[in-house]
């Protein structure tokens with residue numbers, strides 16, 4: 001290749017300011033920050049008018065998180081500060097045109113940060129760069145599509161990899177996987193592989209469904225909500241309102257986290273003048289500051305405590321009837337639990353017996369418990385076991401499949417759950433493929449495809465000739481940035497269907513193609529008229545989303561249209577119904593209904609104002625396991641203290657980012673301003689290392705003897721257990737070893753990286 005790009009982003013510091021962390025989340029400050037972002041990207045009035053349509057029945061589904069919408073929505077604004085930032089980022093007035101690409105070489109752009117790339121604006125034209133090109137140049141849709149189809153025809157289907165991020169609608173995802181299976185591969189890695197895969201695996205094994213069991217109303221009714229490894233104040237801000245409702249109904253909230261996350265502590269509802277006047281409500285009643293990956297130790301201690309309580313108060317602590325009727329393996333589970341080394345477990349979680357006693361009492365007395373969790377739980381080597389231990393605790397209490405109780409893995413991307421339901425999965429079930437084959441008279445490949453980590457390995461080994469991404473930013477999101485970048489460069493062709501510029505357009509295969517697509521907020525007009533799409537939220541409700549904005553360029557196509565065009569170029573015009581689907585999404589929904597259970601009368605039911613729930617066995621105590629029972633499981637205490645380096649590092653999100661999209665340089669709740677290259681470290685460790693606030697350091701991770709480096713970060717003193725540090729994703733992805741991943745789910749252990757810290 002003629003161009004030679006920087007494989008990892010620059011390590012330029014931007015001017016750190018540190019203040020005390022905030023004491024409350026949301027409130028008026030949240031509203032003003034949201035307004036600033038909207039005004040900057042699209043002007044105040046356009047911003048305000050767009051916000052009135054977010055999350056309204058029949059309006060635009062917020063492209064932020066997958067948190068569900070309440071039945072009684074705020075009349076004007078049903079959104080949060082970070083939802084507003086997501087909208088501002090997407091519906092921005094800024095444009096990345098062919099002129100932009102003529103002005104900046106690809107090599108130059110590789111020296112830009114993710115922030116600078118993203119802030120350049122919306123993509124407007126299909127673009128192409130061949131092996132000898134230093135710059136992208138405009139290409140027609142026809143030319144782009146035929147180049148991709150020709151490439152696909154020239155290789156073995158297993159030499160192609162098709163990635164999906166989690167924003168793709170049900171309709172586009174269904175067509176995409178159909179095209180890929182008709183082509184002949186199951187190489188369908190997705191962002192879920194790096195995200196909630198451990199939840200899917202752990203839940204399917206134990207309760208027979210890879211999704212959560214609660215509905216929004218259950219959170220209002222719960223007696224206890226335990227929030228583990230999740231920062232809802234930043235990543236799911238509308239969850240705070242549900243937690244507030246739970247509190248006002250007398251519920252208790254427990255936060256389990258190495259960091260005292262502000263949002264979970266105190267919340268001021270920006271939509272309630274009373275809440276603002278009163279300074280908000282205290283949300284979290286108990287804060288358990290666990291060590292990184294101390295959750296299994298903690299859960300075991302809590303469950304051991306419950307066994308003891310049951311002994312002193314037989315029949316009143318555990319739900320014996322539920323256990324007998326609906327579960328398996330309780331006795332084995334119990335006898336293994338009794339064997340654990342309590343002192344070791346206390347050391348591993350970093351908590352004292354005195355801290356746990358009130359929690360055990362509380363759990364012993366209450367019957368309606370919900371456990372919510374996110375990346376702190378799943379992105380661990382023992383992520384699947386973490387989930388299984390969560391299930392164990394809920395099963396002991398019979399806290400599943402009844403109002404106010406259950407499992408609540410809080411999803412990330414707004415349609416990541418729906419994409420999986422539509423078949424975006426490298427390990428599709430036999431019944432799914434059989435149904436697809438019967439309906440379309442095709443023969444889907446039956447071999448398991450690559451997940452994200454396997455896809456990177458295959459690329460590095462030269463086994464992948466074409467990489468196609470339906471959204472996302474694979475290069476920045478994947479672990480081991482440098483390795484992944486080199487692996488990507490081994491591909492003959494890389495194709496990105498995207499809304500905005502990102503590093504995956506810069507670090508590419510020999511030929512690179514950008515296909516610009518419509519975003520959630522854009523109106524989608526086809527020959528058959530204005531179309532809407534559908535998505536599934538974190539609680540299994542399928543509902544409509546319909547954009548209203550004029551697209552940034554008349555050349556943009558919807559993801560569904562792009563798939564249909566490519567499929568027609570690949571298979572010929574008489575294959576399946578691509579031409580009809582392209583214009584009329586009702587027809588796509590009819591076929592989804594025919595293939596996937598739970599979508600009966602899809603077109604009618606999804607037009608109801610609130611959409612409809614998909615069937616969920618666990619919610620009704622119908623466990624879809626081999627024996628129809630929910631399974632207790634036995635899990636070992638994992639290793640939590642570092643073996644090869646001094647610290648354990650978790651890579652987390654700031655308040656001003658959406659994954660690899662960086663909205664701004666601040667992390668307001670944590671009191672960090674104008675800098676992302678930071679290391680949160682305890683005062684004790686800072687002193688022991690002879691460092692001070694603001695000191696510049698370099699980081700080295702060590703895994704199986706191999707050292708990875710990332711340079712120039714600044715120290716931020718923070719309340720975090722000794723021996724644990726935190727940095728931001730994606731700046732520190734260079735340090736996350738590709739093969740340090742969860743057993744059973746292959747999710748990179750982005751929350752457990754062993755590192756050394758050296759003065760810079």
Ligand SMILES: Nc1nc2c(c(=O)[nH]1)N[C@H]1C(S)=C(S)[C@@H](COP(=O)(O)OP(=O)(O)OC[C@H]3O[C@@H](n4cnc5c(=O)[nH]c(N)nc54)[C@H](O)[C@@H]3O)O[C@H]1N2
Pocket residue numbers: 064065066082195228229230231232234235236256257258259261290291292293294295374375376377411412413650651652653654655657658659751
């Ligand atoms: N604004 C905004 N919203 C988002 C996103 C975004 O980037 N920005 N991303 C979306 C996506 S895709 C996802 S998956 C979700 C992510 O939502 P979260 O999972 O909340 O995101 P993270 O910042 O990765 O936070 C993980 C939390 O786990 C804690 N943690 C880390 N390790 C451990 C551990 O070992 N044990 C425990 N108990 N806690 C631990 C961290 O301190 C942190 O509070 O949010 C979604 N929503």
Ligand SMILES: Nc1nc2c(c(=O)[nH]1)N[C@H]1C(S)=C(S)[C@@H](COP(=O)(O)OP(=O)(O)OC[C@H]3O[C@@H](n4cnc5c(=O)[nH]c(N)nc54)[C@H](O)[C@@H]3O)O[C@H]1N2
Pocket residue numbers: 165166167168191192194195196375379412413470471472473474476477478479497498499500501502517518519520559651652653658659660661729730732733736750
């Ligand atoms: N170290 C570390 N790594 C992580 C994580 C972590 O916590 N730590 N988290 C992991 C998690 S939970 C996730 S989900 C992944 C995220 O991985 P991805 O989903 O791959 O990454 P995003 O940053 O969400 O993707 C942003 C890009 O998506 C494109 N985009 C936005 N909207 C649309 C749309 O509607 N259609 C199309 N076609 N494109 C669109 C834009 O071009 C934008 O630049 O990262 C993972 N990586």
Ligand SMILES: [Mo]
Pocket residue numbers: 191194195196411412413
């Ligand atoms: Mo995610």
